Amino acid sequence: MAHLVTTRTRASTVAAVIALGLVALGLILPAFASRSLIQDLFFILTMLTLAQLWNLIAGFGGMVSVGQQAFVGIGAYAMFAGVILWGWDPVPAILLGGLAALLLAIPMAFFAFRLQGAYFAIGTWVIAEVTRLLVAQWKTLGGGTGTSLPREATSDIIGVAAIADLFGLRDAAARDVMAYWLALLLAVGTMAAIHALLRSRTGLALAAVRDNDNAAQSVGVDARRVKWLVFLAAALMTGLVGALIYVQTARISPDAAFSVTNWTAYVIFIAVIGGIGRLEGPVLGVLVFWALQTAFADYGAIYLLALGLLAIVTMLFAPRGLWGLIADRTGLALFPVQRRLILKGPSDG
Amino acid sequence: MIWLDTIVQGILLGGLYALFAAGLSLVFGIMRLVNLAHGDLIIFAAFAILLIVGSTGLNPFLAALLAAPVMFAVGWALQAFVLNRVLGRDILPPLLVTFGLSVALQNGLLEAFSADSQRIRAGALESASIDLGPVTVGVMPLLTFASAVGAIFLLNRLFYTTALGRAFRATSDDAVTASLMGINPRSVFAIATGLAMVIVTLAALYLGMRSNFDPSIGPARLIYAFEAVIIGGLGSLWGTLLGGAIIGVAQTIGAQINPEWQILAGHIAFLVVLLIRPRGLFPRAVD
Numbered sequence: 287m288a289h290l291v292t293t294r295t296r297a298s299t300v301a302a303v304i305a306l307g308l309v310a311l312g313l314i315l316p317a318f319a320s321r322s323l324i325q326d327l328f329f330i331l332t333m334l335t336l337a338q339l340w341n342l343i344a345g346f347g348g349m350v351s352v353g354q355q356a357f358v359g360i361g362a363y364a365m366f367a368g369v370i371l372w373g374w375d376p377v378p379a380i381l382l383g384g385l386a387a388l389l390l391a392i393p394m395a396f397f398a399f400r401l402q403g404a405y406f407a408i409g410t411w412v413i414a415e416v417t418r419l420l421v422a423q424w425k426t427l428g429g430g431t432g433t434s435l436p437r438e439a440t441s442d443i444i445g446v447a448a449i450a451d452l453f454g455l456r457d458a459a460a461r462d463v464m465a466y467w468l469a470l471l472l473a474v475g476t477m478a479a480i481h482a483l484l485r486s487r488t489g490l491a492l493a494a495v496r497d498n499d500n501a502a503q504s505v506g507v508d509a510r511r512v513k514w515l516v517f518l519a520a521a522l523m524t525g526l527v528g529a530l531i532y533v534q535t536a537r538i539s540p541d542a543a544f545s546v547t548n549w550t551a552y553v554i555f556i557a558v559i560g561g562i563g564r565l566e567g568p569v570l571g572v573l574v575f576w577a578l579q580t581a582f583a584d585y586g587a588i589y590l591l592a593l594g595l596l597a598i599v600t601m602l603f604a605p606r607g608l609w610g611l612i613a614d615r616t617g618l619a620l621f622p623v624q625r626r627l628i629l630k631g632p633s634d635g
Numbered sequence: 636m637i638w639l640d641t642i643v644q645g646i647l648l649g650g651l652y653a654l655f656a657a658g659l660s661l662v663f664g665i666m667r668l669v670n671l672a673h674g675d676l677i678i679f680a681a682f683a684i685l686l687i688v689g690s691t692g693l694n695p696f697l698a699a700l701l702a703a704p705v706m707f708a709v710g711w712a713l714q715a716f717v718l719n720r721v722l723g724r725d726i727l728p729p730l731l732v733t734f735g736l737s738v739a740l741q742n743g744l745l746e747a748f749s750a751d752s753q754r755i756r757a758g759a760l761e762s763a764s765i766d767l768g769p770v771t772v773g774v775m776p777l778l779t780f781a782s783a784v785g786a787i788f789l790l791n792r793l794f795y796t797t798a799l800g801r802a803f804r805a806t807s808d809d810a811v812t813a814s815l816m817g818i819n820p821r822s823v824f825a826i827a828t829g830l831a832m833v834i835v836t837l838a839a840l841y842l843g844m845r846s847n848f849d850p851s852i853g854p855a856r857l858i859y860a861f862e863a864v865i866i867g868g869l870g871s872l873w874g875t876l877l878g879g880a881i882i883g884v885a886q887t888i889g890a891q892i893n894p895e896w897q898i899l900a901g902h903i904a905f906l907v908v909l910l911i912r913p914r915g916l917f918p919r920a921v922d
Contacts (some may be wrong), residue, residue, distance in 0.1 A: 290833045350730050352671070397666055397906060400913040401865070403726045404669035409909075415858060421900045546854065550737055558731055586744040601732045604718055605755030 288630040292483055293622045298311055301620035310471050315341035315392075316453060316463040324459075324466045328534060330443040330576050335476050335527050336549065337556040337568035339520045342480050344554075344564035346489070347516045348496030352550055353410025356417045356525055357387040359544035361525030363421055369439045370427065375442050376435065378441035380468070387525020390417065399513065411546070418544035432539025465534040466592065472530065476523055477621075482566060484623040492516060547590075555597050561607025565621040570609050592612050640770045641887045645799065647772060649883030650780030651845065653876040654838035656867075657786055658831035660875045663864065665807045665827045666722060671733040675740040680706050680839035681848050682748055685755055695755045699840040703833045710832030714843030716826040722824070737853065741747075744850035751880035753844035772775055779841040783879070787872045793873075803827060818824040869914030876918060881908070 316324060336354070343349045361383030368379030394413045401409040422430040443461060450460035494502035495509045503509050528549070532538050542548070550551045552575065560571020584590040604611050612618060659673050670676075680702060687698035714737075721728035763774040794800040802823050805813040810820040842848060842856070862882055865875025882901045889900020906917070 344727065346729075350727055352734070357666065397909055398908060402662075404667070404730055405861075405865065407671070407730055408669065408858065409865075411854075412862065412905065413856055415855075416899065416902045416906070419902070546748035547738070552736070554731065554734060556736075562727065587746040590741050590742040591746065594735040594737070594742065598717065598732050598739070601728050601735070602717065605728055607720075 290628045291461055291625050292628065293625055294630060295619060295622055295626075297618055298620060298622050301512070304499050305620075307472070309474055313467070315450075316466065321459050321462060324462050324578070325591065326580075328462065328469050330572055331466070331473040332527055332531050332576065333552065333556060334568055334572040335469070335473045336524060336553045336567070337560075337572060338473075338480060339477050339524050339527075340550075340553045341557045341562060341565075341568050342483075343516055343520045345557065345567075346484060346496065346515065347492050348479075350404075350407045351398075351410040352407045352546070352554075353394070353398075353412075353414035354553065355544050356410070356414035356586060357521045357544050357547035358444075358528030358531070358549040359414075359421065359523035360390045360417060361528030362538055363386045363427060363542045364525070365529035365532060366427055366433070366435065366538055369435055370433070373439075377464070377468070380526055380533060381527025384522045384526040387529060388518060388522040389527070390525075391521030394521075395514055395517050399510075409539050414514040414544060415548070416496065416538050421544070428539070430540060432542070434538075435536040443533075462534070464531065468530055469527075472523070472527055472556070477565060479519075481621055481623070484565075488512060488515065489623065490625075535580045555593055557607075558597050559607055561609035561613075563606070564609055564613070564619075565623070566613075566619070567607050567609045568614045571607065574608065637891070639696040640882055641891045643770050643772060644776065645884030645887035646880045647776035647780045647883070648887060649863075649880030650776070650783035651838070651841055651879070651881050652859045652863045653783040654725030654779070654786065654834065654841060654854050656863035656875045656879055657790060657872060658784070658834040658838070659860045660858075660864045660867075660870075660872060661790065661834070662828055662831045664775070665803050666824050666835060667726075668722060669782075669861075670718075670721070670828075670831075671730060672737040672740055672853075673733075673835070673858065673860060674855065675737045675744075675798070675853035676706075676709075677835050677839050677856050678744060678848060678850060678853045679709075679740055680832070680836045681843040682744060682850075684836070684840055685753055685844055688755060695840060695844055699836055702839075703836045705726050706832040706836045707829040707844050710803045710835075711729065711825045711829035714828035715821070719821050719824060719903060729738070748850060750849055750851065752849050753843070753845035754847050755840070757844040761844065775841070775845055779845065782837060782874050782877060786837060787876055790834075790872055799826070806886070820869065859901065862901065865915055866905060866908045868918035871915075873914060874917035 307576060312327075315327070319327075323498045336358070339353070340354055343351055364386030365376065365379040365383040368374035368382040374382070394410065397413060398406050421427075427433055440461070441457065443464065446457060446460045446464050449455065450457055450462050453463065455463065476562050483625070484492075489514045491502065491507040494505070494507055495512055499509055528543070531536040532543065556571035558571070559574055560569065562565030571589050578593065580590070582592070606614075655674070655677060659670065662668055662670055682694060683702045683705065686700045687701055688695055689695060689880070691698070693701070694910055716819060717732060718729060721732050757775070760774060762769050765774060765777065792800075802813070802818050805816065805818060806820045806823045813823075814820055836865050858881075859882055863878035866878030883903055885904035886897045886901040890897035892900075
């Protein structure tokens with residue numbers, strides 16, 4: 287009997303078409319969208335990318351990191367160093383951010399992988415703190431109080447003039463469009479790469495290591511290699527996102543760039559509320575988070591209190607998040623990574 | 636003499652860190668749960684003591700005595716109604732629940748008490764000191780260290796000489812088999828977390844009397860506690876005391892060289908120990 291192993295479903299084909307349509311719409315959006323919508327979408331896309339990357343290492347890889355702010359921070363600072371110390375253009379300097387995060391991830395993984403399970407989480411947090419304290423000693427980049435991108439660097443970023451001409455925008459608005467496109471590129475690229483990874487042999491190995499380290503090794507999976515690979519790749523991408531966020535912000539300080547609330551707590555809440563261990567989860571989660579943020583962020587501490595309680599309630603009553611609830615009821619999977627065996631009998635095949 | 640003084644002050648400071656860490660170590664030893672809200676619970680207890688002192692005018696030590704049973708109840712309820720529901724083979728749910736609790740507690744305290752620095756006033760005790768020949772030590776640091784030693788001694792006695800301690804150890808080794816012998820692991824867990832919160836109250840008392848605190852400083856206390864536990868080795872309470880002392884000495888030496896390096900030096904000492912002895916100095920529990 288002929289058989290076929292596939293992850294494709296009818297829903298996933300429809301979803302792929304819709305996703306392509308959305309990406310195309312996203313690309314041409316600056317032609318008619320308002321500046322504030324572009325800024326909101328920039329926020330949504332960057333948080334989505336960070337949440338997908340955390341979801342990759344924690345949800346699919348079982349490595350619960352509370353130290354992702356280290357990569358955002360070091361990425362942002364490396365970009366600043368490129369611009370201020372070596373006179374780079376901010377956009378190519380984003381690549382420096384990715385590189386710096388990758389370099390930081392090597393010692394971080396070396397230390398943190400010595401800690402098991404829950405202790406891994408605080409281990410990553412300690413290393414992020416050490417990085418923050420060291421960066422705060424870097425006096426040429428403002429030390430503990432931080433610094434801003436010089437005006438001459440932000441005034442002629444590559445491509446911004448062309449965007450300004452194309453859409454007839456002022457420079458500041460054109461910079462937002464540029465940042466938005468880069469965020470769209472990173473978000474789509476990250477999700478496509480994670481989807482491809484999870485459907486590959488390495489993705490299967492990653493899930494096996496998460497579910498049972500020893501059993502995975504017994505069938506020939508090189509658990510260390512898989513974990514290193516995924517951790518470093520996520521760090522690199524997180525560094526790029528961090529650098530991009532601070533190209534847009536143009537002002538940096540160690541406390542903001544290495545903030546555990548902004549870059550790890552929010553990101554974890556997005557993944558938890560949307561659904562851990564699924565690509566659809568963070569997408570839904572970031573929309574819920576953005577809606578809450580827009581409606582209630584003015585309430586400050588009360589808002590964060592409620593967000594923390596919401597995460598607890600979600601873990602207690604819907605541990606697989608909102609998307610988990612939807613998927614359990616409908617069996618829907620927009621970006622399926624589960625392999626299904628399809629047998630073709632002689633009659634139809 | 637300045638270096639001897641630095642080291643003595645560091646060891647005494649380590650007593651405070653050991654108090655932060657003892658509760659964390661207890662909970663981890665019994666149920667393999669890392670409570671990411673541990674630091675925020677310390678700050679919560681400090682505000683509870685502050686509130687009692689403020690409203691009744693009691694001596695802080697008596698106020699802590701009143702706060703301790705309340706904190707026991709908080710810990711018991713937290714474990715019985717929330718954490719027991721998410722304990723299991725997967726470490727993700729308890730980690731995320733306690734992380735959510737950490738953020739919720741921090742911001743709840745911020746809303747209730749504002750971001751202002753607070754302090755529990757202890758009168759003359761704050762500045763009293765004893766001359767020990769080559770070094771002069773503050774009464775408060777000395778009392779902290781003595782309390783840490785006392786708490787760890789009592790915890791060890793509890794673990795190895797009482798029926799409750801036997802239940803703790805049995806549940807820690809194998810919860811399923813322990814439940815066959817008539818122990819209810821869930822109730823053992825709830826008592827353990829309650830007990831950890833009593834130690835947290837003691838830690839909060841000294842934290843609040845020795846330095847200023849505000850709602851945002853919980854996570855840093857969690858990190859010091861965690862470092863002390865890892866340096867000492869999982870499951871060893873005396874190791875935790877030594878771990879606290881190592882962090883304390885590293886911090887005072889770092890601060891002696893350059894005040895900005897105090898915190899950093901403590902973290903680096905931790906990383907060095909992790910590098911040469913990944914399982915800590917006195918590992919006992921296997922995990």
